[in-house]
Amino acid sequence: MKNTQWDKTYDVVVVGSGAGALTAALTAIHQGLRVVILEKTAYWGGSSAYSGGGLWIPANFLMKKAGALDSPEEALEYMNAVIGEVGPASTEEKRKIFLKFGPEMVDWLTSLGFKWVRAHLYPDYYPNVKGAKTGRVIEGAVFDGKKLGPLAKSLNKAPGMPDIALKSGDAYLLPMVTRSWKGFSTMMRILGQTLQWKLTGKQPLTLGRSLCGQLMYLIQKKQPTEVWLNSPLKEIISDGDSVVGVVVERDGKATKIKAEKAIILAAGGFPHNKEMRKKYHGLDQEWSSATPGNTGDAITAAESIGAATDLMDDAWWGASFILDGKINFSVTERSMPGCILVDQDGFRFANESTSYVDLGHRILEHHRNTGKAIPCWLIMDGLYRKRYLFGMMPPGLTPKKFIRNGEIIKADSLESLARQCNIPYDNLKATLVRFNSFALHGKDEDFGRGQDIYDRYYSDDFIRPNSNLAPITTPPFYAIRFYPGDLGTKGGLLTDEFARVLRKDGTAIKNLYATGNTTASVMGRTYPGPGSTLGPACTFGYIAVKHLTNTL
Numbered sequence: 001m002k003n004t005q006w007d008k009t010y011d012v013v014v015v016g017s018g019a020g021a022l023t024a025a026l027t028a029i030h031q032g033l034r035v036v037i038l039e040k041t042a043y044w045g046g047s048s049a050y051s052g053g054g055l056w057i058p059a060n061f062l063m064k065k066a067g068a069l070d071s072p073e074e075a076l077e078y079m080n081a082v083i084g085e086v087g088p089a090s091t092e093e094k095r096k097i098f099l100k101f102g103p104e105m106v107d108w109l110t111s112l113g114f115k116w117v118r119a120h121l122y123p124d125y126y127p128n129v130k131g132a133k134t135g136r137v138i139e140g141a142v143f144d145g146k147k148l149g150p151l152a153k154s155l156n157k158a159p160g161m162p163d164i165a166l167k168s169g170d171a172y173l174l175p176m177v178t179r180s181w182k183g184f185s186t187m188m189r190i191l192g193q194t195l196q197w198k199l200t201g202k203q204p205l206t207l208g209r210s211l212c213g214q215l216m217y218l219i220q221k222k223q224p225t226e227v228w229l230n231s232p233l234k235e236i237i238s239d240g241d242s243v244v245g246v247v248v249e250r251d252g253k254a255t256k257i258k259a260e261k262a263i264i265l266a267a268g269g270f271p272h273n274k275e276m277r278k279k280y281h282g283l284d285q286e287w288s289s290a291t292p293g294n295t296g297d298a299i300t301a302a303e304s305i306g307a308a309t310d311l312m313d314d315a316w317w318g319a320s321f322i323l324d325g326k327i328n329f330s331v332t333e334r335s336m337p338g339c340i341l342v343d344q345d346g347f348r349f350a351n352e353s354t355s356y357v358d359l360g361h362r363i364l365e366h367h368r369n370t371g372k373a374i375p376c377w378l379i380m381d382g383l384y385r386k387r388y389l390f391g392m393m394p395p396g397l398t399p400k401k402f403i404r405n406g407e408i409i410k411a412d413s414l415e416s417l418a419r420q421c422n423i424p425y426d427n428l429k430a431t432l433v434r435f436n437s438f439a440l441h442g443k444d445e446d447f448g449r450g451q452d453i454y455d456r457y458y459s460d461d462f463i464r465p466n467s468n469l470a471p472i473t474t475p476p477f478y479a480i481r482f483y484p485g486d487l488g489t490k491g492g493l494l495t496d497e498f499a500r501v502l503r504k505d506g507t508a509i510k511n512l513y514a515t516g517n518t519t520a521s522v523m524g525r526t527y528p529g530p531g532s533t534l535g536p537a538c539t540f541g542y543i544a545v546k547h548l549t550n551t552l
């Protein structure tokens with residue numbers, strides 16, 4: 001594009017501002033490159049800032065420090081067994097390079113001052129598969145948002161999410177706040193630490209906001225770097241073989257930015273793009289917990305210059321419910337004892353405690369086969385509701401407004417519950433009789449719930465013989481609709497092991513890199529362990545720049 005009039009020139013244009021983008025930007029700045037970060041919305045951080053902020057990094061330094069045995073070889077054996085053969089999105093080369101450079105990236109960030117913590121009891125999601133371990137997930141420690149200066153105000157935040165000193169390793173104890181001393185003391189510690197931070201004039205950022213906050217802090221500390229908010233990528237400019245720049249909308253005007261060395265696409269997936277959801281997932285509606293800016297723009301822009309895609313029909317699925325009009329991605333609620341998930345005919349169809357992507361797949365598959373699983377129903381009894389936190393509802397407290405607005409169905413008898421949910425009573429009764437007998441002898445003969453340490457991670461140790469199973473017998477009974485929600489999509493641009501975007505013929509588009517949910521995931525169709533999206537997003541952001549600068 002010899003005659004293009006450029007408005008601005010940088011070495012590297014980073015599209016998006018989530019954790020993958022920020023890791024790439026930080027790496028590029030440390031290589032002496034001039035970087036601009038482009039963000040479509042008024043907030044930076046993307047879904048990464050909404051998230052738990054956990055990165056799945058096998059053999060990370062905190063595991064070593066704690067004496068936990070792990071190695072890239074064991075992790076590869078595990079990934080190969082769990083992910084299997086899924087084609088070019090997840091080749092053995094990609095898995096190997098992820099496992100090699102993941103720990104290196106974490107060590108490098110640590111050397112710059114990034115502070116981490118580890119959820120040491122959180123197991124891989126297929127704990128009985130060879131090579132599985134516990135505690136491979138690592139996340140940012142509580143970080144003072146005030147250090148970000150004016151950028152603190154525009155850091156993305158999930159609606160209704162308070163800034164509290166919570167670690168994801170605490171999450172499994174919170175449903176037990178009124179059940180166990182550990183649950184109670186954990187809640188007290190979180191509240192105490194939060195108060196202490198606030199009294200000393202600090203802003204506690206944790207989880208995904210700590211991850212993004214610390215990365216942005218390190219970027220600005222090394223080299224004040226422009227972050228263009230409200231500046232969506234509109235087009236990638238190519239000169240045939242190579243990409244050379246982008247068109248961005250800024251202040252209502254098309255602005256042309258020249259990328260002298262590379263463009264790195266890290267703009268998330270397409271959970272909020274209606275047409276793409278219909279085309280690739282066959283869904284007229286979505287129940288995504290991802291940030292609104294995830295509309296697939298970078299994927300379509302790259303496709304229009306010849307990029308290939310893969311795994312477009314998949315997502316980081318998970319069963320989700322709606323409370324107070326808001327979508328809640330359910331991890332603990334469906335796993336605690338005293339509840340079951342049934343379809344509209346009153347039949348169970350899955351292990352309620354299984355990992356979220358697997359449960360999402362089960363709901364979709366069951367709906368394809370029966371047309372009766374969207375929505376499905378989580379049925380709970382009075383004892384369950386009295387014992388455990390549910391979303392933001394404390395144990396024992398089910399606000400009347402949720403019953404009045406129909407989000408929660410409450411009934412004194414099972415028959416009345418079934419009638420209100422339009423479920424055939426005889427079916428529901430038979431399902432519960434069978435399930436309650438499983439609970440009494442501790443074995444779910446239909447779906448194996450409570451069979452491994454992943455299921456039991458979110459359970460109640462006081463319930464015996466199976467901590468995920470309790471009979472559902474005590475009125476009042478409750479029901480809430482469950483949907484196949486998601487944390488984002490996992491299909492996107494096909495990239496090689498160096499994060500280069502590939503064409504359909506397998507050749508790389510020169511100077512175009514991508515990471516995160518803009519790409520087809522190295523995790524294939526599964527979710528091997530906690531942090532399976534952010535671990536690769538950050539690692540491939542790092543790898544992209546190392547490849548670009550010949551420093552791999």
Ligand SMILES: Cc1cc2nc3c(=O)[nH]c(=O)nc-3n(C[C@H](O)[C@H](O)[C@H](O)COP(=O)(O)OP(=O)(O)OC[C@H]3O[C@@H](n4cnc5c(N)ncnc54)[C@H](O)[C@@H]3O)c2cc1C
Binds near residue numbers: 021038041050298
């Ligand atoms: C509640 C919740 C908890 C989660 N917990 C975890 C966890 O602990 N571990 C884990 O691994 N995953 C977790 N996830 C999933 C994880 O957050 C996402 O998979 C991850 O953040 C995706 O990162 P990304 O960099 O691809 O995209 P994002 O972080 O979404 O960043 C993409 C950014 O690009 C911007 N953008 C989009 N289009 C354009 C455009 N045209 N021009 C410029 N910018 C654009 C978007 O607005 C967005 O800000 C969680 C998700 C949620 C919702």
